[in-house]
Amino acid sequence: MAGFSDPPIAIPPEAPNYHGCAEAKYYTQYLEDYIDRHVYADKPLRSRFRFQYRVDNVEKTDDGWSVHATYAHNEQRVFQTSRLAVASGLTSIPNIPSFLSGKHDFQGPVLHHKGFATFSKSSLKSSECENVAVIGGGKSSADMIWECLKKGKHVSWIIREDGDGPALFIPAAAGGRYINSMEKGACRLGALFSSSAFMPNIWLAKFVQKTQFGMTQLRKKIQAIDQHCRNVAGYQDREGALPHFKDLEPAPSHSTFWHTGPLGMAQHHDFWPTIAQNVDVHRASITSLQSHSLTLSNGATVDAGALLLGTGWKSHQPFFSPSLAASLGLPHFARTDTPEDAKLWTSLLAAADKRVLSNMPVLAHPPPHKKADGEEMTTLRLYNAIAPLSTISDRSIVFLGRAHTSNSFRAAEAQAIWSTAYLSGHLDGKLPALEEARRRTAYMNQASRRRYPTRGREGDCFVFEIVSYTDRLVEEVGLRSHRRCQGWWGCWTRAWWRGWVDDWLEPTMNGDFRGMVEEYRRLYGIGDGVEGGEGKAKRE
Known part of the structure; x- marks a missing residue:
């Protein structure tokens, strides 16, 4: 499912590959090759970068x-x-813990996982860096820990007790027709169980989300997935595990569906045995730093030649002034809203909340979850999480990668298609008027806040909604070539049932967009079309 549609990524057959999960270097090389092989007006993409x-x-x-x-x-x-496209996304500015902002005595390298790739190829190989401490309970910490262990380092994993806790790791294996669990969650039938503001208005979605039988099945599915993740990890009874491995077990309220804590995928066949038997886990905070050690709130002292930070990112764009950011609809302190905007959005979100709970009643009862830290922020007031409502009439700016999704490749391609149509004026007459655009944006915001009560507070989290979100974007442009079934007539002309089955049960692959540029050009009368791949994506 990784890679763009033109062309799809090709992992060498001899490369280590665990349920479709390959080493990062292949994806890096794919992106390097991508910007060289795509040439427009005799200029490759690389030459357009500054x-x-x-x-x-x-x-x-x-x-x-x-x-x-x-x-x-x-x-x-x-x-x-x-025209301006802001594509800095959500992972540009590292989040550095406050206790590291002042002076300290630690003499080893301290670095965020943004710089880990370079570090792992140089300093991590040094004999002076035998002991490594990693802060943070999420997937980025696990990735750094895995690399350190494979290079023979002793690792201490430090996760503070008052944070979001350790990640819940989804097993890569899925079974059946699906290569991995990402594919299983990316089919349209499965997406109907993923309550979303972008869900299609069809009877099957209503059956799953609104009937007593459908909601019961949804709750059972949520519980089964969460328990499966815990069973595979074996936190309490894994053979050969170090004493504090059990402290990696997430809180009982930590759920994949609700995203009430960090999530990740176990991408190696021996992920859990390696972690359980080799990592010292500490559920504590760092109280002080010495030259080559850390003192923790539980009284323990941890030897460390390097301190690695899996502490996430800051999602703001500092190059916009606070007033311009607010006028564009980017999240900002709620207290800085004008009285008019505060009243308007309070009303819009309250009305949206009623519609969300009417359409998706299961969202009324989330598990216990951590409340927001710090000051209250406004929601992301961008139509489709892309276009500012304040400039929707002049079509001069879009934000790309500003929403949290599970497949950045597919989201990027769908957002690029929608943004191209928007900035080019091809959506003029198709987009709703300002009042309706606000109403839909508030519904998107509130659905996110209800569905992801800790991660969706700004109304921009669609982690398990990649299918419905990207379908909404390209279909709003008027495109259909990404679907395996082109309406009921298309289904009946393809072995009478195969089109419908493929469209709903096969995973939505990035290669599904392969013919979309040509379809777009035909639809809007641009030139004679372009060369491109034929048909739908096939898994390699």
């Missing part, structure tokens, strides 16, 4: 936008544009 620039400030002008940037050698430059 590397080593830091964006300092973005301003709205009468003619569009001014982007103020600084080159590596402090050279200042201003880019003027009538």
Whole structure:
């Protein structure tokens, strides 16, 4: 499911591959090759990048936008544009714990997982770095720990007691027609069990989400998946595990469906035995740092030649002034809203909440969960999590990668298609009026907040909604070639049942978008079409 549609990624047959999970280096090389082989107007994508620039400030002008940037050698430059796509996403600014912001005595390297790839190829190989401490309970911490263990290091995994806790890891294996659990969750039939603001308005979705029988099956499915994750890990009874391995078990309220804590996938066949038998787990906070050790709140002292931070990211875009960010609909402190906006969005979200619970009653009863830290923030007020409502009429700016999704490749391609149509004016007359756009955005926000009570507070979390979200985007543009069944007539002309079965039971592969550029050009009368792959994606 990784890679774009043009072309799909090809993992070498001899490469280690566990249920479709391969080493990161193959995906890195795929992206390097991608920007060289895609050529437009005789210019490859690589030549259109401006590397080593830091964006300092973005301003709205009468003619569009001014982007103020600084080159590596402090050279200042201003880019003027009538259309702006902000694609900095959610993983650009590392979140560094506050206790590391001041002076400390630790003499080893301290780095966020953003820089771990370089570190693992150099300093991690040093004999001076035999003991490694890793902070954070999520997937990024697990990835760094795995790499350290494979390089023969002794690892201490430190997860504070008052945080979100350790991740719940979903087993990669899925069984049946699916290569892995990601594929199983990415078929349209399975997506009907994933309560979403983007769910199609069809009887089958209503049956699952609104009938007593459907909701009962949904609750059973939620419980079964969560228990399966715990059973495979074997936190309490795994043979050969170190004494504190059991402390990695997430809280009973930690659920995959509700995303009430960190989530990840166990991407190695020996993931759990390796972690259980080799990692010292500490559920405590760091109280002080010495030259080559850490003191924890439980009184333990941990030897460490390096301190690695799997502490997540800050999701804001600092190059927008607070006032411009608020006017564009980016999350901001609720207290900074104007009285008019505060009243408007309070009303919109309250009305949306009633509709969410009417359409998806199961969301009325989430498990116990951690409340938001810090000040209250507003929700993401972007239509489809892309277009600011304040500029929806002038079509001058879009935000890409601003929503939390489970498949960044598919989301990026669908968002690019929608944004191209939006910025080009091809959605003029198709998009709702401002009042309705606000109403739909509030519904998206509130569904996210209900579905993901800890991760969806800003209304931009669609982790298990990649199918319905991307379908909504491309179908709003007017495209259908990504579907295996082109309406009931298309199904009946393909061995009478195969089209429908494939469309609902096969995973939505990124290659499904392979013919979409040509379809788009035909639909909007652009040239004579382009060369592209034929048919739907096939799993390699």
